[in-house]
Amino acid sequence: MRNISDIIEKYLKSILHESPEGAIEIQRNDLADQFSCVPSQINYVISTRFTLEKGYLVESKRGGGGYVRIRRIELPGPTTLHTHLHQTIGDEIGQSAAEGLIYQLEEARFLSSREAALMRAAVSREILMVKLPYRDQIRARLMKAMLISLLG
Structure with a gap:
């Protein structure tokens, strides 16, 4: 059986997918x-599975009447994707940002x-056993090369 965090994530993604506003x-x-479950479980799911690196923007307001707003950030179309990836990756990229x-x-x-x-396997720190900042620079070059080959 899946754990409660997986179930909550799946639920949030499903209602997000159905939302016409994308939020x-x-x-x-x-x-x-x-x-x-406890509210901190909800916080955990949102803070670990709905991150900016994963393509989500999260806003929250605490207190009475508080809310959490989750918005899916759309990737640019295929024509501008190459430029977007080049800017996102830059000259170096950490493992969590790459993942x-x-x-x-x-x-x-x-x-x-x-x-x-x-x-993910190719850019992991276990494979790129080089000291920083060289590891992040090599990871960026690998990411760019792989994505150019895959996405054209």
């Missing part, structure tokens, strides 16, 4: 009641799950 607004406490970008491209269906898995 949802939720109440932490209401969602916690719905899933019979977030790969995740975002996979979610947008620019990459297959197999391509994404291969890219």
Whole structure:
């Protein structure tokens, strides 16, 4: 069975996908009641699975009447994607940012799950056993080369 964090993430993504505005607004406490968990569990899911690197913008207001607004950031169309990726990656990129970008491209269906898995393996710090900042520079070059080959 999947854990509660996976279930909450799947639920939030499904209602986000159905939203015509590409954004949802939720109440932490209401969602916690719905899933019979504590509000901090909702915070954990949002802060770890709906990050900017993964293509989400999260705004929140605490207190009475507080809310969490999650908005999906759309990738540019294929014509401007190359420029966007070059600017996003830059001359160096850390592992978490690289993995977030790969995740975002996979979610947008620019990459297959197999391509994404291969890219994640190739840019991991366990494979790139070089000291910083060289590791992040090599990772950026690898990312650019792979994405140019895959996305044309």
